Amino acid sequence: MQLAKTDILTHNDQLTRSHQKKLEFIVSGLPAADKIISKLSAFQIAIPSWALGTGGTRFGRFPGGGEPRNLEEKIEDVGLLHALNRSSGAISLHIPWDIPTDAAAIRKLAASFGLKFDAMNSNTFQDQPSPAEGSAKARPQALSYKFGSMQHVNKAVRQQAIQQNLEVIRYGEELGSKSITVWLSDGSSFPGQLNFREAFRNTLDSLREVYAKLPPDWKMFVEYKAFEPNFYSMTVGDWGQSHLYAQKLGAQAFALVDLGHHLPNANIEQIVSLLLMEGKLGGFHFNDSKYGDDDLTVGSIRPYQLFLIFNELIDGMDDRQMNHAEDLGWMIDASHNVKDPLEDLLQSVEAIKIAYAQALLVDRKQLNDAQRQNDVVKCQEILQSAFRTDVRPLVAEARLINGAALDPLKFFRDKKIREKLVAERGSKTLATGL
Numbered sequence: 001m002q003l004a005k006t007d008i009l010t011h012n013d014q015l016t017r018s019h020q021k022k023l024e025f026i027v028s029g030l031p032a033a034d035k036i037i038s039k040l041s042a043f044q045i046a047i048p049s050w051a052l053g054t055g056g057t058r059f060g061r062f063p064g065g066g067e068p069r070n071l072e073e074k075i076e077d078v079g080l081l082h083a084l085n086r087s088s089g090a091i092s093l094h095i096p097w098d099i100p101t102d103a104a105a106i107r108k109l110a111a112s113f114g115l116k117f118d119a120m121n122s123n124t125f126q127d128q129p130s131p132a133e134g135s136a137k138a139r140p141q142a143l144s145y146k147f148g149s150m151q152h153v154n155k156a157v158r159q160q161a162i163q164q165n166l167e168v169i170r171y172g173e174e175l176g177s178k179s180i181t182v183w184l185s186d187g188s189s190f191p192g193q194l195n196f197r198e199a200f201r202n203t204l205d206s207l208r209e210v211y212a213k214l215p216p217d218w219k220m221f222v223e224y225k226a227f228e229p230n231f232y233s234m235t236v237g238d239w240g241q242s243h244l245y246a247q248k249l250g251a252q253a254f255a256l257v258d259l260g261h262h263l264p265n266a267n268i269e270q271i272v273s274l275l276l277m278e279g280k281l282g283g284f285h286f287n288d289s290k291y292g293d294d295d296l297t298v299g300s301i302r303p304y305q306l307f308l309i310f311n312e313l314i315d316g317m318d319d320r321q322m323n324h325a326e327d328l329g330w331m332i333d334a335s336h337n338v339k340d341p342l343e344d345l346l347q348s349v350e351a352i353k354i355a356y357a358q359a360l361l362v363d364r365k366q367l368n369d370a371q372r373q374n375d376v377v378k379c380q381e382i383l384q385s386a387f388r389t390d391v392r393p394l395v396a397e398a399r400l401i402n403g404a405a406l407d408p409l410k411f412f413r414d415k416k417i418r419e420k421l422v423a424e425r426g427s428k429t430l431a432t433g434l
């Protein structure tokens with residue numbers, strides 16, 4: 001579904017007066033407003049192809065209708081999000097859920113929506129059903145990943161996983177992607193089940209075979225996770241292990257931080273600052289959670305933690321003269337059990353940009369001075385005055401400048417887009433993904 005520019009202009013005309021008033025209020029006290037607005041306009045967040053349908057749990061899934069039935073419709077939906085917020089300029093594919101049957105056509109379709117292909121994701125955490133005769137689906141999978149993939153005691157299973165990752169890189173090259181995310185569900189669920197050192201070495205050797213075939217301008221993101229689907233050990237279980245792999249692999253390998261992949265109360269902002277300091281932070285899978293890997297809307301549970309993470313990001317990236325928009329992988333990884341997938345993603349993108357804008361408000365010199373004087377109260381006041389500043393007019397202005405909607409969620413509902421998608425695609429369509 002292509003949105004009519006005139007519809008967005010009409011929508012903005014109706015909201016411009018109240019927007020201008022709010023914008024004047026914040027800009028009046030903010031000399032750096034223009035700089036922040038231009039940084040916000042450049043900041044793009046990749047949308048996961050596996051989160052455009054309704055997600056579920058083992059207890060149930062309640063699809064809402066109008067879901068994308070194939071890769072083309074997934075690209076259309078991300079194109080729709082991007083037309084509404086001009087902040088979702090890339091899609092991150094998961095293979096084999098999204099195998100491009102005609103890569104050139106898929107690339108052309110994405111470009112028609114102003115979309116690029118962000119990190120490719122491999123999947124050696126499921127046994128793929130044998131593809132129906134002649135279907136372009138994944139090639140048959142001979143060996144099971146029940147007891148892991150790259151860690152597996154059986155070399156043939158490790159080789160199968162390596163080949164699958166190399167295939168993902170080939171699809172990515174055809175689409176113009178420049179990175180691969182490797183998340184391994186490998187681990188163990190009972191003490192004694194696994195030799196941790198053998199599992200680590202098998203996994204490192206397997207990753208090395210994939211790394212050896214990585215195009216010179218590509219990055220490999222090693223995504224860690226504390227538990228699930230294994231519940232005693234994960235073979236890439238925390239930032240330390242991911243950093244160890246990335247360091248042993250080489251300069252093109254980095255750790256990927258999925259916000260939901262930590263043990264309760266982990267200090268994620270400290271992990272981010274140290275990975276950044278070591279030059280081994282590759283990017284993020286943004287979401288939010290209260291308990292486990294809940295994959296909830298970004299900023300819906302712990303917005304202050306998200307702000308603190310961006311505070312460390314800006315401090316560390318500026319310290320390394322990194323480009324905020326280009327030098328790290330900004331991706332969402334969420335699952336929508338009770339919300340409309342597109343509304344949920346619009347909220348997540350908004351929350352990320354709000355946290356980024358608030359962190360850009362922090363006076364770093366003032367904060368460093370207060371830290372040097374151990375003025376703990378002042379340090380908190382500096383951070384919380386930024387966090388308590390309503391930066392939404394700045395985020396909206398960045399959208400307006402980029403030709404997007406001032407209020408994407410309102411536009412989505414006023415224009416009854418979900419209803420139109422259901423009318424076009426049907427009420428029972430199911431998207432591939434989790």
Ligand code: LRH
Pocket residue numbers: 050121183223225258285293333434
């Ligand atoms: C694992 C994970 C990983 C994806 C999957 C869909 O929990 O975060 O990033 O491959 O979700």
Ligand code: MN
Pocket residue numbers: 183223258285333
């Ligand atoms: Mn993830």
